[in-house]
Amino acid sequence: ETAGRVSLSPLCPLSVLLSHRVTRVPSELLSQSVLLSHRATCHPRAEELQGQRWVPFSREEISAFQSQPMAEMWQRCARRVTEAIERVVEFAKRLRGFLQLSQHDQIVLLKAGAMEVVLVRMCRAFDAATRSVLFEGKLAGPELFRSLGCPELVASIFDFAQSLSALRCSESELAMLSALVLLNAGRPCLQDRPRVARLQGHLDVAFRLLLRRTRREGLLARLPAPGRLRALCSQHLEQVQAFRRLHPGGLPAAFPPLYRELFAPDPADGPAGTR
Numbered sequence: 001e002t003a004g005r006v007s008l009s010p011l012c013p014l015s016v017l018l019s020h021r022v023t024r025v026p027s028e029l030l031s032q033s034v035l036l037s038h039r040a041t042c043h044p045r046a047e048e049l050q051g052q053r054w055v056p057f058s059r060e061e062i063s064a065f066q067s068q069p070m071a072e073m074w075q076r077c078a079r080r081v082t083e084a085i086e087r088v089v090e091f092a093k094r095l096r097g098f099l100q101l102s103q104h105d106q107i108v109l110l111k112a113g114a115m116e117v118v119l120v121r122m123c124r125a126f127d128a129a130t131r132s133v134l135f136e137g138k139l140a141g142p143e144l145f146r147s148l149g150c151p152e153l154v155a156s157i158f159d160f161a162q163s164l165s166a167l168r169c170s171e172s173e174l175a176m177l178s179a180l181v182l183l184n185a186g187r188p189c190l191q192d193r194p195r196v197a198r199l200q201g202h203l204d205v206a207f208r209l210l211l212r213r214t215r216r217e218g219l220l221a222r223l224p225a226p227g228r229l230r231a232l233c234s235q236h237l238e239q240v241q242a243f244r245r246l247h248p249g250g251l252p253a254a255f256p257p258l259y260r261e262l263f264a265p266d267p268a269d270g271p272a273g274t275r
């Protein structure tokens with residue numbers, strides 16, 4: 001037993017139990033609170049994912065998706081990613097210290113990291129055996145998204161999900177990974193970089209201790225490089241621009257306002273993150 005922690009064996013008399021504060025080290029408390037925030041803001045929840053049988057779409061259902069108009073499929077994906085991003089915003093707000101940052105820095109971190117966390121979280125609903133993802137209730141392969149007209153982006157999204165799910169991360173590992181993606185002091189335009197760096201540092205220590213406790217130190221070297229997430233998000237932005245060129249008059253009103261704000265900001269709105 002490490003010093004300062006009383007053994008919780010049933011043989012331990014109450015007097016001893018009462019005389020010691022069962023203290024968890026701060027970093028263990030931090031990773032536990034991040035896990036709770038993650039669990040509270042992920043959909044589907046871990047229990048739902050374990051429980052349900054993942055059913056693939058039938059050939060007919062797949063061809064129905066493939067014959068959807070491009071704009072319709074884009075709006076569906078934009079709606080789903082926006083719902084996922086709203087849950088990531090809720091996750092961020094529950095991270096210790098995030099709400100104490102200036103609103104400017106909160107927006108900078110979310111604009112840069114929310115989509116990246118969605119892509120990290122996506123591996124929870126990804127089935128590596130069939131290379132398919134839970135989409136609107138059933139398992140969808142990349143071919144289902146053909147009408148989006150951006151096969152490279154779809155391929156990159158699936159490749160990323162495949163490589164992350166191969167690491168078989170626990171919910172705790174995904175929670176800490178997501179927190180570190182968001183609280184990244186390297187993001188451009190931060191006002192109080194040292195403050196973000198302190199929060200990032202606490203999470204980094206907590207993550208390393210979690211990996212040591214669970215004998216998963218090897219995970220760090222196998223994680224996808226941060227550049228892969230960044231490249232994926234830039235690819236998505238390029239495809240949004242391409243979609244807008246095909247559909248003059250800006251993104252149709254049917255796209256969620258948050259999606260438009262994040263990925264197709266109207267230049268008239270002023271520089272990003274300061275509205």
Ligand SMILES: O=S(=O)(c1ccc(F)cc1)C1(c2ccc(OCc3ccccc3)cc2)CCCC1
Pocket residue numbers: 074076077078080081084118122133134135145148153154155157158236
């Ligand atoms: O299930 S998904 O709709 C999905 C879409 C495309 C794909 F190839 C695989 C999955 C979802 C997702 C939605 C939009 C994404 O990028 C932005 C994007 C990409 C392409 C078109 C529009 C928007 C990425 C992921 C997974 C997590 C949340 C929803």
